[in-house]
Amino acid sequence: MAASTRPRARLQTACTIALLLLGAVLLNVLADLYPRRLDLTADGRHTLAPITRELLAEAEGPITIRAYLPQRIQPPYRQAVRALRDTLAEFEAAGDVRLEVLDPSDPGLDEAARRSMDEAAAGHGVAAVPLQLAEGDALIQREVRFGVAFLYRERQAAVAPIERAADAEYALTRGLRAVIRDETRRPVIGVLAGHGEPDLVDSPLATLLTPLGDMQRVVLDGRPIPATIDLLLIVGPRQPYGERDRYVIDQFAMRGRALVAMLDYRPPSTVFPDVLVPLETGLEPLLAAYGVEIDTERTALDRTRALPAPVARDANGRVITVNHPLFPRIRDLDPEHPVTRGLSSLATPLAAPITLAVEGRILARTGPEAATLSGVATLDVARYAAVDPKRETAGSVAVAAAVSGRPASAFVDRERPPTEAAETAEPPFTARPRGDVRLVVVTSGTRMLAAGENALVFLQNAVEWGLTDGALAGLRARAAEDPPLEDTTAATRRLVRYGLTIGPTALLLLLGGLRRWGRR
Amino acid sequence: MKALTIARREVSSYFDLPIAYVVLPAFLILSGLYVFVLQPFFLVGRTTLRPFFEFAPFIFTLFVPAITMRLFAEERRSGNLEVLLTWPVGDLSLVLGKFFGAFALLGAALLLTLPFPLAVAAIGDLDWGPVLGGYLGLMLLGGAYLAIGLLVSAATRNQIIAFIGGFALCFALYVAGKALPLVPPALxxxxxxxxxxxxxxxxxxxxxxxxxxVFFVSAIALGLGCTAEVLTARRWR
Known part of the structure; x- marks a missing residue:
């Protein structure tokens, strides 16, 4: 009896397990077909932002979205593809959207279909990107169309590939806005070069800025800045600009264009990295004429909100990280301005104080216990441990500001420097801008860009605000860093550290002891 | 109902035996040490519990098999399983009872970590959404690990094998995502x-x-269903 039942029982077990497995797979397939998400975050950072919904509602007819998303893609794009797909599904649910998701890496496509898809994508402006793709058990490098095309009426705009899943909504909303509000011309970001500035055009930073516009190096050689440039980005010049350079930049601004200046006033010496060299960028008189005055002699310092910085050396000469008062963590950021909206903190190493002489916005200000110090010449952290009453002035200062308006030219009452580029006809002098000039100044440059993700978001927002109205800037900040901890005393930190390591266990043992005692 | 009775008995046995007072403190001290002492929590200075939610899934791969290893393996070794199987309780009820008992212990472990977010919220502007999500995720993930641990425990009479097998399976599923760049592309x-x-x-x-x-719930259901089937199959041996 048992002998005949056992095989049947085994078969039954196998069948049950197979059915369970099948049920689990089916359930997952169903969930995949009808995805639903619940965003628990306080600022709804994983839900469509109001600006996205507003743009979708503005459309007076269907928007076609053709997403070229290779499914057989390798990291780091894999998560980004999923995020793009999910966000697009939300676009589809929220507006009059016809969504077509295509897989250009699909091995099932025949040559003709592949070519046809490739030509269509190219026609929409979707770029071919060299990607690692899975083919069988091998990885191959192939150029594949990867991006999202938005088609609305006769307009079309393409969204370039993103690497971070968190950037999905920002990138897609930008594409959506381009077709809805007819902003399909790509702006040009001029990056000043030739005065010791870092080459941003060929740096990893370019991947953050190219979604906002094409980047172009601008070398000041006396000739006017090309008319195609919409915004001039000035980051960390090491040699001062001359009078003619100032004039060229001034006349660029007078076209109603934007300037973003991230300036260093205490760069390290090339021979002794701990020694700081005072520097004037030459832009100060120009910025002062627009109402932004910079005290280049002083440096902001904050002992209570000092950031860790790789500046000290141990006995073996190795660089070690210590909390440095000249690397203040700014928490007082303008919550309303598009450049700083949503940002919880910003590191501004070796920043100089700014004063606004016109109506504008202070974007970042040091903490209430901060100070400024004159004649800072070394990174030696020991020098800043105690207050120096002769050189130190207590008080919070601004280190970043934004101004928008129509200031007079800095050369309106001054002699205009002649051009040395004889072959170029000098355009007529403009005394008043034709449109609003947008100006963002922060007195911490290259070190700030190396000091955290929020600095990069600040830069992107500043460029975006300079080029457009910055309405999308808050979208990007939602994906940036978590808010900073409040200032705590050493005792609080010890309490948290050891209390949380031992406390829960002590609580458990206490409850266990009480339970035993109760039983007895 | 029978499952709940078994679950209650299990929970009671956890706190009568030294298990809860060994496994739980190990989890709590390691988590606290990792998040607040070994990690530069105050140096980074961010109001987040992300380090805890990155560490907990890994420590669960050790902690959960340590809970489940004895659930069936010990009963088998001591001969109690045969007695249990003669009770008027279905295999699924028995499995569910053991599962809910272990799940309650897991819940207690997570409950005892609540001082972590409370302390962080006291010294910063903590977003409770990701914290809630993290705890929900840990319950689901822990439940799936428990179901796997139970299955391995039901398949062997040796607690050590149950622990190592449970750990190996949980760890493999945990690192699967991290190993993506290293595996053959087709996989x-x-x-x-x-x-x-x-x-x-x-x-x-x-x-x-x-x-x-749905993925975690189906993994739990699959694990528990398979465990019940393994027990049913034992009746025929």
Whole structure:
């Protein structure tokens, strides 16, 4: 009896397990077909932002979205593809959207279909990107169309590939806005070069800025800045600009264009990295004429909100990280301005104080216990441990500001420097801008860009605000860093550290002891 | 109902024996040490519990098999399982009872970590959404690990083998997502689909995605169903 039942029982077990497995797979397939998400975050950072919904509602007819998303893609794009797909599904649910998701890496496509898809994508402006793709058990490098095309009426705009899943909504909303509000011309970001500035055009930073516009190096050689440039980005010049350079930049601004200046006033010496060299960028008189005055002699310092910085050396000469008062963590950021909206903190190493002489916005200000110090010449952290009453002035200062308006030219009452580029006809002098000039100044440059993700978001927002109205800037900040901890005393930190390591266990043992005692 | 009676008995036995007072403190002290002492929590200075939610899935791969290893293996070794199987309780009820008992212990462990977010919220502007998501994700992930641990425990009479087998399976599913760049490309989508870590990471960001929830729930159901089948199969030996 048992002998005949056992095989049947085994078969039954196998069948049950197979059915369970099948049920689990089916359930997952169903969930995949009808995805639903619940965003628990306080600022709804994983839900469509109001600006996205507003743009979708503005459309007076269907928007076609053709997403070229290779499914057989390798990291780091894999998560980004999923995020793009999910966000697009939300676009589809929220507006009059016809969504077509295509897989250009699909091995099932025949040559003709592949070519046809490739030509269509190219026609929409979707770029071919060299990607690692899975083919069988091998990885191959192939150029594949990867991006999202938005088609609305006769307009079309393409969204370039993103690497971070968190950037999905920002990138897609930008594409959506381009077709809805007819902003399909790509702006040009001029990056000043030739005065010791870092080459941003060929740096990893370019991947953050190219979604906002094409980047172009601008070398000041006396000739006017090309008319195609919409915004001039000035980051960390090491040699001062001359009078003619100032004039060229001034006349660029007078076209109603934007300037973003991230300036260093205490760069390290090339021979002794701990020694700081005072520097004037030459832009100060120009910025002062627009109402932004910079005290280049002083440096902001904050002992209570000092950031860790790789500046000290141990006995073996190795660089070690210590909390440095000249690397203040700014928490007082303008919550309303598009450049700083949503940002919880910003590191501004070796920043100089700014004063606004016109109506504008202070974007970042040091903490209430901060100070400024004159004649800072070394990174030696020991020098800043105690207050120096002769050189130190207590008080919070601004280190970043934004101004928008129509200031007079800095050369309106001054002699205009002649051009040395004889072959170029000098355009007529403009005394008043034709449109609003947008100006963002922060007195911490290259070190700030190396000091955290929020600095990069600040830069992107500043460029975006300079080029457009910055309405999308808050979208990007939602994906940036978590808010900073409040200032705590050493005792609080010890309490948290050891209390949380031992406390829960002590609580458990206490409850266990009480339970035993109760039983007895 | 019978399952709940068994679960109550299990929970009681956890706190009568030294198990709860060894496994839980190990989990709590390691978590506290990792998040607040070994990590530069105050140096980084961010109001977040992300380090805890990155560490907990890994420590669960050790902690959960330590809970489940004895559940059936010990009963088998001591001969109690045969007695249990003669009770008027279905195999599924027995499995569910053991599961809910272990799940309650897991819940107690997570409950005892609540001082972590409370302390962080006291010294910063903590977003409770990702914290809630993280705890929900840990319950789901822990439940899936428990179901796997139970299955391995039911398949062996040796507690050590049950622990090592449970750990190996849980750890493999945990690292599946991290190993994506290293595996043959054809395997990558499959590994990504079953990666506990990637599924959990989504929920811990504060996004409860139905797909991730269904994945964990189906993994729990599959594990428990298979465990019940393993017990049923034993009746015929």
């Amino acid at each position: 990558a989508p499959w590994l990504e689909a079953i990666s506990f870590d990637l599924r959990f990471a989504g929920i811990a960001r504060g996004v409860v995605d139905l797909r991730d929830v």
